Each structure stands twice: as C-alpha cells, then as structure tokens.
Amino acid sequence: MTEVSATISSPPRKTRADAGRPGRRDRRRRSPYPNWFYLPAAVVYAVLFLVPTLLSFYFSLTRWTIFSSEFIGLDNFAQFFSEPALTKGFINTFVYAVVTSGAKVVLGMALGILLTSQIVGRGYLRSVVFFPVLVSTVGVGITFQVLMNPQKGVINHALSVFGVDQIGWLTNPSLALFSVALVDIWKGVGLATVIYMAGIVSIPNEYREAAKVDGAGAWSTFRNIILPLSWPATSTVVTLSLIGGLRSFDLIWAMTKGGPGFTSDVIASVIYKQYQAGFYGLSTAGNVILFIAVTAIVIPLTRFLSKKEVEM
Structure with a gap:
C-alpha cells in the first residue's frame, strides 16, 4: 500500500x-x-x-x-506671449472651454434626468436633443451666422417683438465669444445628455425605491443617489467637453473668424492665422503651447475625477 x-x-x-x-x-x-x-x-x-x-x-x-x-531658441514663445493679440487668444481659449464644458455638464444632467423620467413624447424629445450632434459643425456655424445677423437675423427680429433692440451677437467685441459658446453648447449638449442618460439608467432602481420608502423628496434623491452614482458620466462629460473646448476651431472660424478684431480668437484660430501669414515657426510654437496646455490640464483633471469616482 x-x-x-x-x-x-x-x-x-x-x-x-x-x-x-x-x-x-x-x-x-x-x-x-x-x-x-x-x-x-x-x-x-x-x-x-x-x-x-x-x-x-x-x-x-x-x-x-x-x-x-x-x-532661434525660445524667441517664438517669447513673441507669442508678448503680443497682446496672441495672449488674448490664449486667455479666450480657457474662458471658452470652461463656459462650454460647465454648461454642457449642467444642461446635460438636467436633460438626462428629464428624458429618463416618465414624460410624454420622451423618444421624440431624445431625438430632438441629439439631432444637433449629427449636423456638420461648419454648417451650424454658417447657419447661426445668418440667424445672428444684427439687421436681418431671425433672432433679433424675434426679440424686437418684445422691445429688445438689435443685439450685435457677432459684431459686439464683448459678446462675440460668448455667442459662439452658446451655439457650441446647443450643438454639444446632446452628446452630454446621452452620456448622462446611460449613467442614470444604469443606477439600480432599488436605490430610488428605498429613498421613496424613507420619504426622500426629489432634491434629496438627486443629491444622495443620482448625483454620486452618475459620477462616471460626469467625469466623462467634463473630460470630453474640456478637451473639445480647448481645441475648438471650426465653429469659431465659421462664425467670426476670430473677430471682430481678435476678440473671439482662440489658440487654434491664432495658429491658423499665423500659418496664413507665413509665420510658420510662431504658429508651431502656438501648437506646442496648446499641446502643453491641454496635457497639463487634462491629465491631473482625469486623475482627480477618477479618484473622486472611487471615493463615491
């Protein structure tokens, strides 16, 4: 054995x-x-x-x-930050990115909650919200350039009924950049809404039922259940919107070409203008600055959002 x-x-x-x-x-x-x-x-x-x-x-x-x-060493970078017009484009880039990404997060979440609730015509409204995402960006820019015309634009004609004077949406230096940002928000909020809808639908229904049994209202349910459990969707929307805002060019160029003057210029449009003028080294320095800026913002932000996602 x-x-x-x-x-x-x-x-x-x-x-x-x-x-x-x-x-x-x-x-x-x-x-x-x-x-x-x-x-x-x-x-x-x-x-x-x-x-x-x-x-x-x-x-x-x-x-x-x-x-x-x-x-020539760092002369291109020194020239880039010494000229007011180029510095203005650098500042406008961050303003534009923060405004558009922040609005897409807020409106995307609000529309996501609305379009996942039991409302009449929910499927039709989803199609309407997402439709601008499918339209060409240049086509949207040209269309809104006509609609925002100070004299002949439909928007000003509609506002005149309520006694509002003609507004220079794209000709007023203080309004041009924000007017383009509004169009960008209108076009991009559909994608943010779809991402939020996917995040909200993935939340188990047991959490809402438990909150209802405990007597939680709509605001308490949103603050304690929907907001923390849809954080992955928020992280995705913030990252994508911020990168898109920092790299935005086609909509701004189609609507204002950076004007009037340099008031609605961003880094990408400044780079394109420098290429057109034959300053290739200066425009390449602008590309490097844009690359460094996007990398320096997006990588720490992504890590922070991922850490918050784990904590939640």
Whole structure:
C-alpha cells in the first residue's frame, strides 16, 4: 500500500527525450508572436503622433520655411506671449472651454434626468436633443451666422417683438465669444445628455425605491443617489467637453473668424492665422503651447475625477 501511494504521489520522471523538448506552458510563455501583434499599432502611433510631436517641438525653436530653418531658441514663445493679440487668444481659449464644458455638464444632467423620467413624447424629445450632434459643425456655424445677423437675423427680429433692440451677437467685441459658446453648447449638449442618460439608467432602481420608502423628496434623491452614482458620466462629460473646448476651431472660424478684431480668437484660430501669414515657426510654437496646455490640464483633471469616482 505504501509503495502504491508513493508511486501515485511522486511526479513523473522526465526522460532524456523530454529534457530537450520544452513544455507546452514554456512554449506559450516564450513564444514571440503575441509581442509582434503590437508592432503595426506601434508603427502607426509613432508615425502619426510621436514623430510629428517631436518635430513640432524642434520646429517651434526655429524660424522655418518649407526649404530652410534657422534655430532661434525660445524667441517664438517669447513673441507669442508678448503680443497682446496672441495672449488674448490664449486667455479666450480657457474662458471658452470652461463656459462650454460647465454648461454642457449642467444642461446635460438636467436633460438626462428629464428624458429618463416618465414624460410624454420622451423618444421624440431624445431625438430632438441629439439631432444637433449629427449636423456638420461648419454648417451650424454658417447657419447661426445668418440667424445672428444684427439687421436681418431671425433672432433679433424675434426679440424686437418684445422691445429688445438689435443685439450685435457677432459684431459686439464683448459678446462675440460668448455667442459662439452658446451655439457650441446647443450643438454639444446632446452628446452630454446621452452620456448622462446611460449613467442614470444604469443606477439600480432599488436605490430610488428605498429613498421613496424613507420619504426622500426629489432634491434629496438627486443629491444622495443620482448625483454620486452618475459620477462616471460626469467625469466623462467634463473630460470630453474640456478637451473639445480647448481645441475648438471650426465653429469659431465659421462664425467670426476670430473677430471682430481678435476678440473671439482662440489658440487654434491664432495658429491658423499665423500659418496664413507665413509665420510658420510662431504658429508651431502656438501648437506646442496648446499641446502643453491641454496635457497639463487634462491629465491631473482625469486623475482627480477618477479618484473622486472611487471615493463615491
């Protein structure tokens, strides 16, 4: 009996033929093929992102044309921050991003709660809210440029019925940037609403029923259940809206081209104008500044939102 148990418990001996033959697990571990699967994606990423980014950092330190370049150090960056028009575009970028992203978060959550409740025509209203997201940004900009015309625009004609004088939505230096921001909010709030709807629908119904049994009202249910449990949706909307606001160009260019003057310029439109004027090194420095600004804001913000999500 002892010999049988010893035979069963002892591991099988490796023969000389098995010694030179690796096991199946070892072959799988040493196989080079899975690592090679990363190569196509790595090549595409390097060609389309890493190489252009490194070249941009270099050419931002030069005065260059298509055929030649001259190394000038940090002169382009010094010039960028010394000219008021360029600095104005830098400030406008952050104002525009904060206004649009903040409004999308608030309106997106409000519409998300409304469109997940039991209201009449809920499916139709969802389509209406999301429709602007599907429309071309340039088309939206041209359309609202006509609607906001001070003399012939439909918006001013409608406001004149209530005794409101003609408003220079896109011609008043103090209103132009915020007018474009309103259009951006109108166009982008549909996506924020859909994200919030997905987050609210994923909340288990037992929480609401328990709150109702405890006598919690609508505000208490929102503050203690919907707001904390939909935090992943809030995190996503904040990140996407802020990145989109910092990189915004097409809507601003279609509606105002940065005008009147430089009052509605953002970094992207400043970069485009410098390219048009032939200041390639200065415009490349603007690209680098935009890249650094977006990275410096988005990475800490994403970590903060993720940490809050875990705490909640």
